[in-house]
Amino acid sequence: xxxxxxxxxxxxxxxxxxxxxxxxxxxxxxxxxxxxxxxxxxxxxxxxxxxxxxxxxxxxxxxxxxxxxxxxxxxxxxxxxxxxxxxxxxxxxxxxxxxxxxxxxxxxxxxxxxxxxxxxxxxxxxxxxxxxxxxxxxxxxxxxxxxxxxxxxxxxxxxxxxxxxxxxxxxxxxxxxxxxxxxxxxxxxxxxxxxxxxxxxxxxxxxxxxxxxxxxxxxxxxxxxxxxxxxxxxxxxxxxxxxxxxxxxxxxxxxxxxxxxxxxxxxxxxxxxxxxxx
Amino acid sequence: xxxxxxxxxxxxxxxxxxxxxxxxxxxxxxxxxxxxxxxxxxxxxxxxxxxxxxxxxxxxxxxxxxxxxxxxxxxxxxxxxxxxxxxx
Numbered sequence: 001x002x003x004x005x006x007x008x009x010x011x012x013x014x015x016x017x018x019x020x021x022x023x024x025x026x027x028x029x030x031x032x033x034x035x036x037x038x039x040x041x042x043x044x045x046x047x048x049x050x051x052x053x054x055x056x057x058x059x060x061x062x063x064x065x066x067x068x069x070x071x072x073x074x075x076x077x078x079x080x081x082x083x084x085x086x087x088x089x090x091x092x093x094x095x096x097x098x099x100x101x102x103x104x105x106x107x108x109x110x111x112x113x114x115x116x117x118x119x120x121x122x123x124x125x126x127x128x129x130x131x132x133x134x135x136x137x138x139x140x141x142x143x144x145x146x147x148x149x150x151x152x153x154x155x156x157x158x159x160x161x162x163x164x165x166x167x168x169x170x171x172x173x174x175x176x177x178x179x180x181x182x183x184x185x186x187x188x189x190x191x192x193x194x195x196x197x198x199x200x201x202x203x204x205x206x207x208x209x210x211x212x213x214x215x216x217x218x219x220x221x222x223x224x225x226x227x228x229x230x231x232x233x234x235x236x237x238x239x240x241x242x243x244x245x246x247x248x249x250x251x252x253x254x255x256x257x258x259x260x261x262x263x264x265x266x267x268x269x270x271x272x273x274x275x276x277x278x
Numbered sequence: 279x280x281x282x283x284x285x286x287x288x289x290x291x292x293x294x295x296x297x298x299x300x301x302x303x304x305x306x307x308x309x310x311x312x313x314x315x316x317x318x319x320x321x322x323x324x325x326x327x328x329x330x331x332x333x334x335x336x337x338x339x340x341x342x343x344x345x346x347x348x349x350x351x352x353x354x355x356x357x358x359x360x361x362x363x364x365x366x
Contacts, residue, residue, distance in 0.1 A: 097339060098338075098339055098341060098342060102342075103342075103345075106342055106345050106346065107345065109346075109349065110345060110346070110348065110349030110352070111349075113349040113350060113352075113353045114349065114352050114353045114356050116353075117353030117354065117356055117357050118353075118356045118357055118360050120357075121356070121357030121358075121360055121361055122360055122361075125360075125361050136302055137302070137303075142299065142302050142303060143299075146295060146296070146298070146299040149295050150292060150295055153288060153291040153292065153295065153324075153328075154288065154292075156288070156291075156328060156332045157284055157285070157288040157332075159332075160284050160332055161284070164284075258332070259333060259334075262328055262329075262332035262333045263333060265328060265332070266325055266328045266329060266333065269321060269324045269325050269328060270321065270325060272298075272321070273298065273317055273318065273320075273321040276302070277298055277301075277302040277317050278314050278317060278318065
């Protein structure tokens, strides 16, 4: 059902892409949840990629634009710009009752599944067709991998407990559990960093294990970048929680972070046996 | 979701990981295909458990489950196409 202009209690723009008229008042226009930040972020990424061809200064410019996009986006969210009353219009089957931000997160995770699918599929192809592949335990320390996996799955639990805390209105609990998750994530990255250091320093140029090591570095590197992004998001969420940004009614960002973190951990549960055990 | 479910799932994940570790440490060799199969099955069960409970697929509306299934389909399609491309 179309909302009348200015009907929102927050005075924010309405009718996003649903054929409903937009708010016309000046205040509503200023608080519009339509954001150019994702476009700025993509532009920064594109410029930094172009920098691979044109040199370091272009990469730095791209990274500055990208950082501007990320922090601007986070700042807008921090100020509650994207907090909207859910609209009934456009929320028909099959996504009825699914908040838009959650739907966006699931769409993002879908694209991530394709990314990691291709990555791991390529790894499987290389491994099957490469004449020499080290047996488990030769290239990677199985004990290290197991400890890392235990840390990763424990971080899934702590992240979930944080979500449960805020659902119950316990903000301190959320901050505590997010802190525990952050710590576990840092330890996990530290373990991977130790392994990376060992592999890179011991690698002899022209060695037959070059390809197995490269495939490991690419896969765990991309996974590690996702973990690092998760850590930064956690810091942001903790700061926002500390200033009262979440409550038993408003915890969408925490829920979406939980989905992201669980997905990243799911990917690790594929990486661990493929690289360490099989 | 039951309050104890996440703890139970986490416990299963820990046990399965330790079991994988024991198998890899004691029974793994290039010729032991059965050990590989058991490890792969344990890993698949872990991924399923995380997807169902921590990703909450078990509790999400059908639309979200469909979206996840579509992602899986496209991931498999991308893998097949990528492998076909590499194979040439």
